[in-house]
Amino acid sequence: MRSLAVLLTIAVTTPALAQAQTATECSKALDADLPPGFVEWTKPATAITAAANTAAVPALQPRTPATLALHPAASVKLAAAPEQLRTRPDAHAGLVSIRIPTAGNWRVALSNPAWIDLLTVAGPAKSTAHGHGPACSSIRKFVDFNLPAGEYMLQFTANPGAELRVLVSPVP
Numbered sequence: 001m002r003s004l005a006v007l008l009t010i011a012v013t014t015p016a017l018a019q020a021q022t023a024t025e026c027s028k029a030l031d032a033d034l035p036p037g038f039v040e041w042t043k044p045a046t047a048i049t050a051a052a053n054t055a056a057v058p059a060l061q062p063r064t065p066a067t068l069a070l071h072p073a074a075s076v077k078l079a080a081a082p083e084q085l086r087t088r089p090d091a092h093a094g095l096v097s098i099r100i101p102t103a104g105n106w107r108v109a110l111s112n113p114a115w116i117d118l119l120t121v122a123g124p125a126k127s128t129a130h131g132h133g134p135a136c137s138s139i140r141k142f143v144d145f146n147l148p149a150g151e152y153m154l155q156f157t158a159n160p161g162a163e164l165r166v167l168v169s170p171v172p
Contacts, residue, residue: 026136036172050094053077070094105171114159
């Protein structure tokens with residue numbers, strides 16, 4: 001029984017320790033000196049309540065960070081089945097729209113490890129790249145898409161918690 005308690009303690013504290021080590025290893029402030037393509041992340045964020053269905057979907061503005069208020073996943077009617085279905089007890093989800101003004105490579109950066117589906121009228125757009133945010137940043141992940149100019153819907157699922165910071169910007 002004691003072994004189980006030790007294992008549970010290690011499992012719970014390991015992510016916190018890793019995060020603390022990362023913060024102490026950084027010689028600069030969190031989000032300082034972000035590389036091109038991420039610099040807009042530090043701008044003030046617009047507060048947006050994501051939609052729980054496709055009836056009235058709020059719009060994100062390109063190059064402007066937003067803090068999304070999401071809904072418990074069970075209460076959201078998604079626009080399309082997620083490409084990868086992930087569940088978790090604290091899962092939250094939501095929908096937003098975005099107008100991409102010029103064709104090219106666009107990046108969606110997130111503060112949490114939520115799942116992203118970028119939807120077109122023809123179906124989900126295929127990502128061209130993905131990765132973790134830069135070291136010493138609050139960007140948890142990013143996903144790139146090669147997009148023509150037009151209207152899109154972003155569907156976020158499996159977010160741990162009710163809040164998610166998002167930035168959609170051109171890839172440099």
